[in-house]
Amino acid sequence: MQGRLIYLMGPSGSGKDSLLQAARAPLEAHGCRFARRVITRSAESVGEDAVGVTPAEFERLEGEGAFALSWRANGLAYGIPVEIDAWLDSGQDVLINGSRGHLEAARQRYPQLLAILLRVDESVLRQRLLARGRETPEQIEQRLARSRSFAAGGQGSVAASGQPLCVLDNSGPLPQTVSRLLQLLDEARQCA
């Protein structure tokens, strides 16, 4: 039986990486694999254990078919290694840190993907981005503007009619969000 792609997305600062890190051990115990992203951002950047490459290296890798999914946003390029297809073919679920802007393209390649939208209150979002301190104030404002655009239905709504979407609120304590994610995935497994 084919594994399922679990596509976690949400505003920058909503807590995707934190949630993935906190939920990793229990999910790996259930056989779920985690894709390590390739990003044109320094590997030393806080918050995500990604592979950092130059834009030229990214273009080369993308041209060689190294990515199952790739997209651009926030002045960066993001790639999901194509090795996830072998994991899925072997029946393993795969959890990735996705993109709202790339959801429809991802659905084309993975029609059965489970889309999970992480949300937090706008006031919380700004505070978390500022506290994290990875982006400059200008970049934070650009990311907040991008999220407002999605909330207003721009850039392709993630809530396309007829497409299943799970919404997970991370405005509260992270352990609560982890528990809800695990419960949501258990429910999804049972109705798969």
Ligand SMILES: Nc1ncnc2c1ncn2[C@@H]1O[C@H](COP(=O)(O)OP(=O)(O)OP(=O)(O)O)[C@@H](O)[C@H]1O
């Ligand atoms: N439930 C939570 N309660 C309090 N702080 C949180 C919570 N979840 C995440 N954070 C904090 O919010 C900041 C943003 O979290 P994180 O980097 O995981 O978000 P993200 O969605 O991965 O952002 P990006 O898409 O920009 O990488 C971090 O400093 C993180 O420690």
Ligand SMILES: O=P(O)(O)OC[C@H]1O[C@H](OP(=O)(O)O)[C@H](O)[C@@H]1O
């Ligand atoms: O705005 P949308 O399309 O949802 O996401 C765009 C990109 O921003 C975030 O990455 P990061 O914040 O740079 O780690 C997402 O993971 C995605 O890769």
